[in-house]
Amino acid sequence: MSTSQGQRDAASASADDTENSRTPFYLQLRDRIAAQIATGQLSAHSRLPSERTLSEQYQTTRVTARLALGQLEAEGKLYRSNRRGWFVSPERIIYDPSLDVSFTDYVTKQGGVPRTETLQSTSLTVPAWLAQKSGLEEGSEIYHIQRRRYIDGRAILTENIYVNPAVCPGLLRFDFNQSLWKLMRHEYSVSLSDKHVTMYPTALTEPQAGILGVTPGTAGLYVNRISRNSEGVFIEFDEEFWLHDALCISVHAKG
Amino acid sequence: MSTSQGQRDAASASADDTENSRTPFYLQLRDRIAAQIATGQLSAHSRLPSERTLSEQYQTTRVTARLALGQLEAEGKLYRSNRRGWFVSPERIIYDPSLDVSFTDYVTKQGGVPRTETLQSTSLTVPAWLAQKSGLEEGSEIYHIQRRRYIDGRAILTENIYVNPAVCPGLLRFDFNQSLWKLMRHEYSVSLSDKHVTMYPTALTEPQAGILGVTPGTAGLYVNRISRNSEGVFIEFDEEFWLHDALCISVHAKG
């Protein structure tokens, strides 16, 4: 196959020849597909040809084609949906986890179509790990809400929210497919003034991968937030599992 | 091979049987290796057996073994070094990009051994993209510093810093293997009071992958920060490319 390798290099040529080694074919293929995305030949949410078709088209094997697709996925330029195919990622949503702005609002403002599903809303007893984070007593009551959120019909985040019932009694009777913060502000006059946000990139595994309908190991961003009011009373602990290509975190710090 | 598949499932069994489908072998293998990390049989920075050895040991092929290793890499539990092998990731460094605390200080405080290398320090003219971000005039002078930083001998981040020469005249004569912020504070009495931090997960590609000595496509976190003083004067633009398993972002927001 040395002949075909030579042709491949000749065909892609262009940049990146700064090093003394050949550019592997899967990176050449990555760049060709990336170019089609950049020029708009492939637009957001449009589906790519199947892996088998791509392998034929570029005269390679599925394994190599998947390497190229995996690169673009890692860069956040493509995503896949279960066994349905590969799609072009839309622009990242710009998100500031330190503000209490509603998901619905900022997605809409950025041109996306948001949707929220409530998967669970129950009352639990505080487990040890949460007692430690919140300062609540282990075994006392806590509200738990689990949601899944979509942008343009794509599930991009799932979250577990734990709310202190002392500050929001009877919360569970509401509909959580709307903004929880708006609810807390308007119904309970709760204001969150002290937030501690922690986040790191990691792979999505079960059960979150299943909830979002992606392959285990898909790159994600884990974000959690502990909110207290101005007296230091614990209000909520929220943990979010995002698809890694869906968001761009933006935080302002003054002082 | 249906026989050997059956044995594999029997051997791992345990959890995750909530769904009606079999757990693929590469995930079983992932869990076995993860267990060795969790129990400390494999400790931070220790090297795993070679891919070929692992494939034999677990009676599978390199491709499948690599799938398992790739999962653990995506989760931030393993990292690889060029063609040297697979290693166990140490704890993530907790990092607050909104504070001006020195890298050296917080790495040391968290039990790591930091090191900084200056790759470049030159004077440039402001390019269009930076002019837009900073408000400086395109074509005016700007200092550029490129560094690479290590923890425990592992290169985990590379950064480009662009400093306004008006607030730090003669900056380039200093040694940048120390904290830049300490330098700015002590030599120029510069205080950064307004910071805008942006970050998102993405793959590391050339040239950053090369600088850090990792395969292109390795998961990373891109962080940038625009700092101004209390009068709104642009001080620096910093962009950092981190290995995704090396850090945990932690931000406090009050008010």
Add this chain to the structure above:
DNA sequence: AAGTGGTCTAGACCACCAC
């Protein structure tokens, strides 16, 4: 020189999804 991961081939069967 030997061993490592990096790249690549040419197939196969399975689970799931859309039609």
Add this chain to the structure above:
DNA sequence: TGGTGGTCTAGACCACTTG
């Protein structure tokens, strides 16, 4: 039911790192 991605096999050669 046919096509998709998901998983897996059993090899190969290459580039690079290490002793």
